[in-house]
Amino acid sequence: MEKRHPARIPVCLETKLISGTKSYTGVIGNLSKGGVYLETVPTKSATPFIPKTRLELKIQIPSKEIINLHCKVVWLHTKKTLPHGLTNCIGMEIINPPSEYKGFLKSLH
DSSP states (O other): OOOSSOOOEEEEEEEEEEETTEEEEEEEEEEOSSEEEEEEOOBSSOOOOOTTOEEEEEEEOTTSOEEEEEEEEEEEEEEEETTTEEEEEEEEEEESOOHHHHHHHHHHO
């Protein structure tokens, strides 16, 4: 059977999501050649990220280098995390991954 998606690599990396003038903190749970899954830190309200929203991710990799990724929201799921509020789980497509990101992915294999 043919695989439908690139292999996911489990990670635990802090990231900053930027949408316009607002920024959010999150943790990346897995990465692939063309996608990212992350969860935001608990907030009091759901984020306004509907599918196709474009975001910038700033990822600090273990070498302390910051990689900027331009992404598009594919899906969003919000869950209650009592007593802290809401956690937003977001699946994103990476738009034109930069060479630094591709090199970082290779280093994880």
